Amino acid sequence: MSEESAKRLAIIATHGTLDMAYPPFILSTAAVAMDMEAAIFFTFFGLEILKKGRIDKLKVSPVANPAMPMKIPNIIAMLPGMTPLATTMMNSWMRKAKVPKLSELLATAQEMGVRLIGCQMTMDVMGVKKEDLIDGIEIGGAATFLEFASQNAVTLSF
């Protein structure tokens, strides 16, 4: 391991959707397994991921999502019922590939010491209270995240 090797992984999660919630947890837990420290800053719609009881109910929209294997035109994708359908399909692909559920990855991340930081400003904007969020997380602002990210870190945004 070279001396220049980054010691931290700092992730910003801005989307509260099924597809966008996975990479932060996969990468942060892998980082800790590689002897790095990891933190995820949940801001804007990413805060949804930290709400109690929400993580396994996140959805994926087929609208404006042309990489979805389910090929349907946007005009049909926007019809009622298409988002739940896409979500059910994606969950079944993930199960088939034996990818852990998001709640399992979240538990693994917490057990491994990944820092989970909920954005205070987003909470104020969206009217979210601390008791609406899961236990064992931190609440902070941009400076909290940046202080962590400013020291020898790889930074990623989702």
Place this chain on the structure above:
Amino acid sequence: MSDLKPDLTLDNSGLSCPMPIIKTKKAMDGMKVGEILKMVATDPGSVSDIQAWVKKTGQELLEQEKEGEKFVFYIRKVK
């Protein structure tokens, strides 16, 4: 078949990224320096991932082999 004698065998068959790496790390944490872990995985990504993992963590990949659908890694704990 390798003639290395593992001190611990960890079967990650059927698990996908990132679980083989996470379980390997946890198993290694409970081992003593010098001991050998035999890790079995079916995730083809684990071939590249284990090589990257030993490079980053400073552990030693002694041997790797393919047995049918399974990838087998022998890793020595060096620190």
